[in-house]
């Protein structure tokens with residue numbers, strides 16, 4: 034009651050009104066009041082500590098940590114705190130959300146990933162924070178964990194191990210300010226189930242940042258069924274925002290245990306100090322149990338999993354083993370030759386009885402492991418992924434050591450579906466890296482004969498193949514497996530792993546064909562489940578690569594204007610103008626495959642296809658565009674076009690239209706306002722000028738004002754600028770202005786060429802102009818990577834400076850064959866006429882849509898745009914359509930334009946479906 038009274042009177046001094054509701058707290062007395070938290074700090078509270086917290090909070094508030102944090106609210110007189118009852122009162126903003134510890138269901142992988150991101154973001158925001166009190170003695174600072182050794186018997190072994198084995202390495206890591214207290218009371222979760230806030234800066238201290246991650250892991254793990262595995266998304270999320278190096282990762286398991294031990298020790302101490310404070314014991318629920326489960330030392334598997342979650346090869350020395358085996362002189366494992374042995378599909382059934390020699394593949398995902406021994410850790414999960422190779426041979430066949438080795442373990446395991454007789458050998462690479470080979474399904478006598486430690490020379494008999502009665506009940510075969518580590522299991526090593534952890538198992542057990550050297554290979558490479566695929570992509574590919582749609586698609590097949598996902602669901606594709614004549618068009622596929630099977634070389638040899646293609650391409654272009662360069666992408670085409678313009682005019686100045694995009698090379702990011710003015714862009718370079726995106730033909734005067742010798746480059750229908758149709762007559766005047774100033778005119782037809790605009794074959798023809806250079810890409814090879822530059826003889830002549838132009842892949846006969854087939858299909862299937870007719874139709878139907886958020890419908894042929902009032906409506910419509918099986922995309926400077934640029938072969942029925950779906954999508958609320 035007294036506190037409540039104090040709180041109310043303190044609140045007045047901060048101008049706060051309303052009822053003060055007490056909150057649970059550790060040291061302070063906290064109250065919720067009018068969207069704020071009022072903290073009463075008892076007499077004797079160190080004001081220097083409060084200074085530290087306030088400074089840290091203000092530091093973070095001034096940055097963008099990627100998660101909500103409390104902000105300090107000053108008193109009416111401007112001070113950070115007011116004196117109350119010998120102590121102080123402070124006020125913070127209320128951070129909304131449900132505390133992690135009070136979530137109705139255990140957090141899923143996405144929530145954990147977000148938590149990792151939040152902790153990393155907050156600690157990154159603190160990285161440049163400093164304060165005199167940051168190094169104060171704080172019992173929660175992990176660097177001082179050894180001081181807690183005597184506090185609680187349950188914690189002592191971990192803290193001893195920390196002091197002896199971890200602390201010296203931990204001290205080597207750079208230290209910074211960290212939040213240090215992402216426990217279940219301080220993490221707040223929003224309505225969407227994702228982390229929305231982190232509160233309580235009371236334990237801010239200076240320590241290596243991985244300590245902050247360990248705190249978050251330790252508490253999050255207490256709520257998980259299989260904590261060692263389920264925690265991985267948290268670590269991956271942290272790594273995505275603040276990349277962890279392998280040294281930091283290596284310490285993490287010990288630091289997690291240390292934090293748990295500190296928690297146990299501190300609870301013991303605090304409980305002794307304040308026997309009445311229930312909060313002290315709250316965090317203990319689960320902590321002791323988790324510490325017991327984890328044990329003092331981390332298992333090797335735990336460390337491998339952490340490395341895998343961050344995209345590092347799980348077994349650090351696996352690469353050295355593979356590298357050694359790639360050139361090692363391994364002998365045969367059996368007397369029978371295996372080169373011509375067929376590989377049999379064992380995904381559903383075991384090896385056929387009495388057969389031989391036949392092979393069962395590495396990494397095959399198998400249904401045949403039905404015994405309880407193949408249940409895995411997660412509920413419902415089973416081990417199905419074959420980690421060795423099966424060699425089907427008659428029983429009694431002698432099995433030979435392929436390399437010098439020493440018996441590491443030999444056992445007889447008679448259970449059904451088990452190994453029967455199994456032997457594991459140790460080997461060393463010349464640089465001393467240890468690895469193992471495993472031989473399963475031997476007879477019992479083999480294992481009894483072999484004492485651990487016995488040396489076996491290459492070619493020596495290890496044992497003999499068992500029959501069904503003593504090999505676990507299988508048809509006789511050898512299971513041969515490589516192990517970069519046996520994870521401490523010896524002959525109990527798993528021969529089958531979980532598909533979800535395929536990357537870990539593949540590193541633990543490399544391809545046994547490294548030993549066998551069979552020319553046809555043994556890998557099965559099963560597909561990953563969609564969530565595993567996402568995690569693997571996140572870990573191994575740059576996150577600068579984006580994925581389309583809130584719920585990304587895994588597309589495995591295409592035909593015509595349809596795409597199919599891994600479950601066979603069909604989507605109408607209105608995005609992919611690359612698959613111009615239809616996904617996987619049989620004529621293009623056959624042409625490229627046939628040429629691929631015959632020859633692929635470069636332009637330094639005469640080749641019929643190169644010349645034929647150049648002729649066929651220039652036949653589509655007006656005079657004097659007659660000289661061809663073949664390259665590998667639209668970007669390469671534009672980069673070469675800039676070089677041509679430069680050598681021809683002697684100037685590297687470039688004039689572009691606003692919002693344009695011309696490619697991903699450095700030279701093109703420099704001339705693409707869409708990029709240099711966008712997120713992460715470095716602004717407009719000196720040599721680049723930007724003309725306004727024209728609304729009227731008269732805007733060409735802007736070109737007259739800005740053009741210089743060099744290049745004037747325009748996409749014939751600006752695409753990323755929002756599917757813009759240039760005003761009639763614009764390009765004619767703009768080209769005239771540019772040429773008068775000494776510039777050459779480049780038409781970027783990468784998006785719009787090859788008949789897409791319907792009325793003409795090339796986009797620039799709609800404007801009645803002839804550019805000096807035309808650049809081509811995307812549709813030119815129907816998905817095969819090829820690009821082209823076509824220019825005038827005069828400009829081509831200027832480029833003959835004595836410097837050779839050589840492009841390893843540009844103009845190769847396979848690309849030419851694909852591109853030639855594309856021209857054939859466009860002509861033979863009359864696709865330009867189809868684009869004109871269907872495009873006109875589609876545009877009329879889009880114009881007839883009545884959704885109030887549509888502000889414009891524009892485009893030519895099958896290059897159309899529907900402009901909406903704002904990006905939110907556009908994104909919502911595109912996401913809705915995706916769920917209905919229609920793929921669209923958005924663009925434009927305000928991202929409010931829905932783009933339609935389907936393969937030209939799209940059918941009337943699919944176009945119709947697209948309009949109806951869009952209509953329905955626009956009726957949804959964003």
Ligand code: PMP
Nearest residue numbers: 666667668694695696748783810
């Ligand atoms: N120019 C334009 C107009 C483009 O849209 C693109 C690609 N979106 C490029 C050039 C670059 O082509 P690529 O990605 O094949 O290098």
